[in-house]
Amino acid sequence: MIRLNRLIAQLLFLVPKSLVEIFAKQYIAGETLSQALEKTRELNDLKIDVTLDFLGEDPQKKRDCRAAVDVYKKAIKEIHNRNLKSGISLKPSQMGLKINKQFCFDNLHDLIDHARKHMVFVRIDMEDTSLKEDTIDLYLKLKKEFENVGIVMQAYLRSAIADINGMIQAHANIRLCKGAYYWEDRKVAYKDMNIINSSYAYLMEKLLSNNCFTGIATHDEKLLFEAMKLIDKLGVSKEKYEFQMLYGVQEDLRKIIHDHGHSIRVYVPFGKDWFAYSVRRLKENPKMVSYIFTNGIKN
Numbered sequence: 639m640i641r642l643n644r645l646i647a648q649l650l651f652l653v654p655k656s657l658v659e660i661f662a663k664q665y666i667a668g669e670t671l672s673q674a675l676e677k678t679r680e681l682n683d684l685k686i687d688v689t690l691d692f693l694g695e696d697p698q699k700k701r702d703c704r705a706a707v708d709v710y711k712k713a714i715k716e717i718h719n720r721n722l723k724s725g726i727s728l729k730p731s732q733m734g735l736k737i738n739k740q741f742c743f744d745n746l747h748d749l750i751d752h753a754r755k756h757m758v759f760v761r762i763d764m765e766d767t768s769l770k771e772d773t774i775d776l777y778l779k780l781k782k783e784f785e786n787v788g789i790v791m792q793a794y795l796r797s798a799i800a801d802i803n804g805m806i807q808a809h810a811n812i813r814l815c816k817g818a819y820y821w822e823d824r825k826v827a828y829k830d831m832n833i834i835n836s837s838y839a840y841l842m843e844k845l846l847s848n849n850c851f852t853g854i855a856t857h858d859e860k861l862l863f864e865a866m867k868l869i870d871k872l873g874v875s876k877e878k879y880e881f882q883m884l885y886g887v888q889e890d891l892r893k894i895i896h897d898h899g900h901s902i903r904v905y906v907p908f909g910k911d912w913f914a915y916s917v918r919r920l921k922e923n924p925k926m927v928s929y930i931f932t933n934g935i936k937n
């Protein structure tokens with residue numbers, strides 16, 4: 639499965655960008671903050687919360703990281719002024735983690751402080767394993783000072799059980815996902831989807847039964863039903879969990895969960911730098927496979 643994902647991703651890099659863009663659009667709110675804020679309002683009107691993600695990974699220059707901080711600050715202010723139900727999600731690399739850890743910490747600190755003043759929650763996304771230890775370290779430091787910050791754990795990692803035990807002890811606020819960085823080595827990540835799903839179910843039970851706030855971030859029907867069963871069985875209170883999905887994915891399922899009375903949050907990406915994010919999404923979309931093989935490959 640992972641090998642197939644890798645192949646699909648490689649093929650996507652051969653497809654003309656303009657073609658990928660046609661399919662990518664379903665996953666992105668737009669290129670501008672105002673488009674993202676409009677989508678947020680539409681989702682809020684459906685009683686769905688949002689987390690806004692300004693697209694951009696791995697900037698090479700400090701000034702690009704600072705520019706991203708500025709966009710997020712503007713987003714936070716608008717969320718507050720427009721009374722929107724939205725947090726923000728950001729990538730440590732976008733805040734400069736690959737450039738310098740202290741520089742990244744300072745950017746995160748600045749942003750989370752700004753968000754706290756505007757009563758906005760900040761979720762630090764998890765990227766590939768080369769950044770995992772530093773991301774956890776930064777999160778734990780920031781958590782000592784701020785309550786409005788959470789992190790992400792990835793069920794495909796072999797280290798996930800140990801990491802989650804640490805997070806439970808720290809009373810962390812967690813988003814649990816399967817993990818999107820399909821090129822991870824088998825030494826660090828499970829490659830079999832059945833194992834990843836078992837890991838997800840195990841970690842989800844651990845988090846929910848240990849009173850950790852859990853963002854159940856998956857579109858996997860089986861896991862979603864397991865989650866609902868678990869929530870009933872453990873009597874988990876509404877303040878301690880929510881379901882989370884990506885913009886443009888499984889909207890029917892989103893409605894089923896919402897209609898069952900569960901809180902749901904949608905991850906809404908925006909910005910010009912949509913390619914890397916969209917490639918990760920497209921390779922998770924089975925319909926893309928046949929399309930790629932019948933259309934669009936260059937030469």
Ligand code: FAD
Pocket residue numbers: 762763764765790792813815816817818819855856857858859882883884887888904905918919920922923924
């Ligand atoms: P899958 O087994 O991939 O999919 C389950 C079902 O949903 C299948 O039927 C599948 O076809 C369908 N589906 C899934 N994705 C798509 C799609 N793009 N288009 C159409 N159908 C689809 N990963 C990280 O590594 N770090 C993060 O910080 C992170 N944050 C996330 C935040 C949120 C809110 C969510 C929902 C996911 C996040 N992810 C993150 C991505 C996650 O790790 C997975 O790569 C992604 O969610 C797909 O996994 P799945 O759990 O939906 O299961």
